Amino acid sequence: MEIKKGVAVSPGISIARSLTIDSEDYRIPRRPIEPSQRQAEVGRVKNAFRDAIDELTKLEAAQDRTQEGRIRDIFAVHLHFLRDRGLHKKIGDLIRSEKVQAEYAVSAVLREIASHFSKAKDVYISERAADIRDIERRLLKQLLGKKREDVGRLTEEVVIVARELSPTQTAGFDRRFVKGLATDAGGRTSHTAIVARSLGIPAVVALEDLTEVVGAESTVIVDGNRGIVIVNPDEQTIRQYEQYSREFAELKSRLDAIRGEPAVTRDGVRITLLGNIEFPDEAELVLDKGGEGIGLYRTEFLYLNRETEPTEEEHYHAYAQTIAVFRNRPVIIRTMDLGADKYTQSRRFAPEPNPFLGLRSIRFCLQNLTMFKTQLRAILRASVQGDVRIMFPLITNLQEIKQTRFILHDVMEDLHEESIRYNKNIPIGIMIETPSAALTAASLARDVDFFSIGTNDLTQYTLAVDRGNELVSTLYSSADPAVLRLIRMVCQDANKAQIETSICGEMASDPEFIMLLLGMGIRTISLAHPMLPEIKQIIRTVTMEECNGVARKVLKMNSERQISSFLRNAARKILPEAF
Ligand code: PEP
Ligand code: MG
Numbered sequence: 001m002e003i004k005k006g007v008a009v010s011p012g013i014s015i016a017r018s019l020t021i022d023s024e025d026y027r028i029p030r031r032p033i034e035p036s037q038r039q040a041e042v043g044r045v046k047n048a049f050r051d052a053i054d055e056l057t058k059l060e061a062a063q064d065r066t067q068e069g070r071i072r073d074i075f076a077v078h079l080h081f082l083r084d085r086g087l088h089k090k091i092g093d094l095i096r097s098e099k100v101q102a103e104y105a106v107s108a109v110l111r112e113i114a115s116h117f118s119k120a121k122d123v124y125i126s127e128r129a130a131d132i133r134d135i136e137r138r139l140l141k142q143l144l145g146k147k148r149e150d151v152g153r154l155t156e157e158v159v160i161v162a163r164e165l166s167p168t169q170t171a172g173f174d175r176r177f178v179k180g181l182a183t184d185a186g187g188r189t190s191h192t193a194i195v196a197r198s199l200g201i202p203a204v205v206a207l208e209d210l211t212e213v214v215g216a217e218s219t220v221i222v223d224g225n226r227g228i229v230i231v232n233p234d235e236q237t238i239r240q241y242e243q244y245s246r247e248f249a250e251l252k253s254r255l256d257a258i259r260g261e262p263a264v265t266r267d268g269v270r271i272t273l274l275g276n277i278e279f280p281d282e283a284e285l286v287l288d289k290g291g292e293g294i295g296l297y298r299t300e301f302l303y304l305n306r307e308t309e310p311t312e313e314e315h316y317h318a319y320a321q322t323i324a325v326f327r328n329r330p331v332i333i334r335t336m337d338l339g340a341d342k343y344t345q346s347r348r349f350a351p352e353p354n355p356f357l358g359l360r361s362i363r364f365c366l367q368n369l370t371m372f373k374t375q376l377r378a379i380l381r382a383s384v385q386g387d388v389r390i391m392f393p394l395i396t397n398l399q400e401i402k403q404t405r406f407i408l409h410d411v412m413e414d415l416h417e418e419s420i421r422y423n424k425n426i427p428i429g430i431m432i433e434t435p436s437a438a439l440t441a442a443s444l445a446r447d448v449d450f451f452s453i454g455t456n457d458l459t460q461y462t463l464a465v466d467r468g469n470e471l472v473s474t475l476y477s478s479a480d481p482a483v484l485r486l487i488r489m490v491c492q493d494a495n496k497a498q499i500e501t502s503i504c505g506e507m508a509s510d511p512e513f514i515m516l517l518l519g520m521g522i523r524t525i526s527l528a529h530p531m532l533p534e535i536k537q538i539i540r541t542v543t544m545e546e547c548n549g550v551a552r553k554v555l556k557m558n559s560e561r562q563i564s565s566f567l568r569n570a571a572r573k574i575l576p577e578a579f
Pocket of ligand 2: 457
């Protein structure tokens with residue numbers, strides 16, 4: 001039994017067999033073997049090459065001869081490499097001399113070749129590095145068993161273990177069988193974690209070397225409440241966790257019972273609870289958990305996991321589907337936030353050295369106007385069907401608002417000329433996600449109808465900590481005094497300008513922060529639907545006076561540690577069962 005501590009990102013407990021899946025950068029641990037096993041390992045390599053050649057030959061034959069010439073050329077190059085005797089010999093020699101497993105030898109030799117190729121000046125040769133990595137993955141798939149990759153066709157419950165997962169991979173998991181997620185990389189606000197939370201799958205990330213600890217078909221416990229993963233637990237631990245799991249399920253069903261009640265504090269202050277969604281079919285789930293509308297629709301997920309851009313009609317139908325669920329209650333559609341960790345499958349965008357500081361979000365939209373206008377047209381067309389509001393992400397200065405408004409008006413004029421109906425007074429909001437936006441909130445407020453504070457990015461950019469990097473995950477905290485002061489400033493400036501400000505970052509789904517947020521003046525909160533009942537229960541248990549007291553004390557504190565521990569204790573007193 002091995003206990004690993006990571007970062008809890010999606011609540012709940014799961015116990016199931018592990019399924020380790022490949023990611024693009026899979027690391028193969030160096031596991032030594034006995035001298036007597038060397039021949040068997042060389043034999044495994046031989047079989048893996050044979051099976052990979054068979055697989056590729058079949059794939060090559062299946063291609064349409066007229067249309068797919070380029071793909072056939074790629075297969076031919078791969079087959080050429082796989083038949084290279086020198087390559088087989090090199091791998092066999094490594095197994096014999098270093099006494100290592102077949103997987104390790106294949107990976108080490110092919111990565112060395114790939115790295116050699118990638119340094120070549122000749123573009124044709126340097127581009128072959130990607131082919132070598134592809135061949136490595138194909139061989140590893142043979143060696144590790146196809147099961148590892150076949151997440152699409154599961155027939156039994158599993159816990160997915162991976163070095164890292166992309167938001168798209170996570171969104172594609174079959175909820176019936178994927179019971180838990182555990183990854184080496186990631187942070188609480190990485191988009192993979194956000195998707196896991198939306199799907200209600202217990203998840204722990206930042207486990208550093210979990211993939212090296214989990215063997216084939218280990219039993220794994222994922223404790224998404226405490227951020228613990230236990231590999232091969234003993235009987236007593238399993239029984240204890242089964243008990244925790246029952247208690248957690250009871251708490252959830254008790255909380256679900258209040259979904260029809262209003263989110264109002266004990267002294268009568270009404271709070272609006274909205275849902276964050278990535279896909280239109282989540283809108284029903286938000287409603288079901290008592291959400292009063294959508295506070296953040298992450299529309300960039302329409303672009304992920306597909307080769308072509310969504311059409312205006314596809315945008316329109318996704319929005320119309322969401323609006324139909326809420327009718328005249330608010331649906332805030334955020335324009336696409338592509339870039340950073342959310343790239344389209346076809347990776348059309350050139351890799352950037354610092355993607356989180358690069359061509360992301362509104363910046364990307366302002367440089368890709370055709371794509372942007374397609375989305376704006378669809379949102380405007382849908383705007384007549386309900387209380388639709390539009391929100392722009394990652395605004396860092398006034399100029400971006402002006403430019404964006406100019407483009408929106410352009411699209412409005414086009415629609416007008418085509419006699420297509422839209423809401424001319426559609427409320428326009430921006431996300432406050434950078435220190436520059438927070439510090440200039442007073443002036444930005446004059447040009448928009450509402451703010452929504454994106455605390456995930458605001459924390460990342462204020463503290464200079466990558467939100468998805470496990471190596472710095474302990475430095476990432478929205479309880480840092482610098483982040484809290486910026487939030488308070490935004491609340492005060494929005495209040496003075498008499499515009500509404502809400503919170504839609506993951507801070508809003510963390511029970512420990514709720515009293516503080518209310519005390520700082522927040523009255524609208526948007527979060528992933530599984531946490532809605534718990535957050536509502538906290539709101540219904542506190543008074544505004546208590547919340548103001550918490551905010552007053554916390555804003556005088558200077559250290560993140562002190563603030564975190566104060567908030568944890570305060571929340572535990574209110575809803576002890578949730579911890
Ligand atoms: C945020 O940054 O807090 C936010 C809500 O946007 P996203 O998580 O999609 O970047
Ligand atoms: Mg953001």
